[in-house]
Amino acid sequence: MSIPAPPEKMMFQLSLRRRGISDQAVLHAMEAVPRDRFVDPIHRDGAWRDTALPIACGQTISQPFVAAYMTEQLGLRADHRALEIGTGSGYQAAILSRLAKWVLSVERFKTLADSARQRLEDMRYDNVEVMVGDGLALPEAVGEFDRIIVTASVAEVPQSLLDRLAVGGVMIVPVGPPAGRQTLLRLVRGQDGLVRKPLVDVRFVPAIPGTAREL
Template structure:
């Protein structure tokens, strides 16, 4: 209950999102030294020099994405797997890509242990998206790009929504919501955020 109250106080008010985040225990995704801080609203370090986002940011990004029950969702940057697990409670199918094999493997094992069967984990170059499964109803990017990546915009269905942090990695980034319309793309700026940069290619680990 305290967890939900903390999320609400940060602006996460969508009932479906709050329910999804109540169902997914963040403790399952934080290992080692920081495990005891899993329920705090703060980003925490994970393997491969990456981080697990703070719950309020996960909640706000998920809320902005507005995932519907029949949606096919693409996530760029699996990380710990926490965001994908939350999305799995809201959409029909989640595809998640990470450039680090270790993170992809560990996330897959966590999903299996939690009985989450509608998530597909791929080790790959997230900046290219997943053309063979396109188009997607929703795309979420959990690493910052200088601009919303063209290949990802191209894989968004008309009427679809993408949420992506945009900006140089060493300055404040803006969280952007992109909606694809019949005539092009509409951009809405949501808030300031800080994410690791979106890197092309596959890591050698």
């Protein structure tokens, strides 16, 4: 006999559908990834609520709807290489891992990268690699990616990331001032250049160049 999902998890899934998330693969991924494993113990009672929550190093774990919406806009396939800028707790990387062939997640804070890497390994998300580095200045050696998701805001889309986006690739990135209105952009690289489409207003912590010295 199967064990029914707890009420808060059922409401979590219902909320995503009510707010317009319709891609079944994304919904299944959101259902399969246990968000309560990616938040600090003090916040676990609210892990299934549709709200962002604080994590270490002054960062946040994204609101579930935003995570689902950004993922849906990527249009991931099982043969895709995906790049995430801003690992945080590893929650978004775990979602991506269920939809893509391989995920590289880059985090500037070593503390966050190490804990996320261990968490993902313990939960057997084996197709995710977490790297400590400057996500705004990646070396050419990392190659090109079919999909790129940036989970911190930038004033303008970094050329360094555009250089990593393959032809036919899609990037989702919040663009705008740190203390003002940010817009989620969807960029598609075609043979003749980029097509940019504004999606929704969002609020993310700002992306900071370089790697953190101590954390």
